Amino acid sequence: MQLKLFEDISGVGDALLGRTHGTARGVEMFDTQVRNATIALADIFDTFTSFTQTRNEKALATIPDT
Numbered sequence: 001m002q003l004k005l006f007e008d009i010s011g012v013g014d015a016l017l018g019r020t021h022g023t024a025r026g027v028e029m030f031d032t033q034v035r036n037a038t039i040a041l042a043d044i045f046d047t048f049t050s051f052t053q054t055r056n057e058k059a060l061a062t063i064p065d066t
Helices: 002-010 027-061
Strands: none
């Protein structure tokens, strides 16, 4: 259930996970799904990086100068 929720929220679908549903899908459709999922993941990772950088800057600001 948690994996399904993560897939739904993040945009990571079957294409990026390497799963296919039969041969009815074309290469273009598969490529588009992989590109869309990759963009969604890049956004999530960029947001996470931004949050951690902000957290680190605030943590360093609390350390008194010696």
